[in-house]
Amino acid sequence: MSTPVGPLDASVVPRFAGVRTFARLPLVDDVESVDVAVLGAPFDGGTTFRAGARFGPAAVRESSVLLRSFNPNIGIAPFEAAQVADAGDAFGNPVDIVAAHEAIRSSAAGLIATGAGVIGIGGDHSVSLPLVSAAAERHGPLGLVQLDAHTDTWDAYFGSKLTHGTMFRRAIESGVIDPDRSVQIGLRGSLYSGDDEAANHRLGFRTLTAREFDHDAAIEMVRRQATGSIYLTVDIDVLDPAFAPGTGTPEVGGLTTRELVALLVGIGEELGPRLVGADVVEVSPPYDPTGITALAGANVAYHLVSMLAANR
C-alpha cells in the first residue's frame, strides 16, 4: 500500500482555510485507492416532524476541521492506518424518496465495489436504508447496532411505508438486516401505543432503553446478540437534546456525548473487523445555532472512520 494521503497540514494551511472536506482529507478522486470513504447523504424527505437534516453533511464537514490526526480513545492515527477520503455527496431527486434512496445506494455500492468501507453522513435516518442495503449486497444480511431514541420500525406514517421512522422494518422485510443479530440502544420518549415496544421486540431486536442505559450492559448486549457482520447506525438523537438540540425528533433523557464516545469505543473493540459500514444521521443544523450537534456528529464520524481504519 502506498502511504495514505492525509489531511491538510494544519501548520501549513490553517484549519479555518481551504475548501471543506471531511477532516480536511482529500477527495476520493484525488487518491489512487480508498480504504474508507466518507459519503454525505443530504436528504431529509423522509422526515415526519421538523426537516433540516439535508444540511447535515455540510455542517458536519464544517465542524470536522478541528479533528486531529491521532485518536487517543482508540489509540490509532486513522488517516495514517488507512486511506480515508471524502466521497462528496450522494444526491438524487430531493422530493422523491425512492429516487433519492436509489442514488444513495448506487453511490455507496460504487465505493464498496472498489473495496472501500463507507461511513455515511445524513440526512434523515431514512438514508440508512440505501446505505445498509449497499453494504448487504457485498456482505450478505447484516446485524444492526442502532444507537437511537427511536426504534424506526413502525410500519407506516400517513400511509407511507418509507420514512425515517419505518425504514428498518423495510430493511428486515427485504432481508438486508437480520433482526435476531440486532440491538437498539438509547430508546426513549413517548410512543403511539402501549404495543409499540412489544411489536418492535417481536421483530427480533434486543433493546436497552436510555432509562436502563449502562455502559457494560450495552457492550454485553452487543457481544451476545450482534454476531457476524454488523452495520452500525448512530442517530444523533440518541444524545440528550442538551448535547444535540439540532435534530428532527428530539427526546429528553438521552445519553451524554461522553457516554456516546465511550460506547462507540467499546462497540468498536467488540466488533473489530466484523464492522462493515456505519453512519451518523439526523444532524439538523437549522435547529442549533451553537453548532454543538454538528460537532458531535463530526466526532462520531471520526470514531466510525477510526473503527474501520483500525481493521485495514
Ligand code: MN
Ligand atoms: Mn431517532
Ligand code: MN
Ligand atoms: Mn432514527
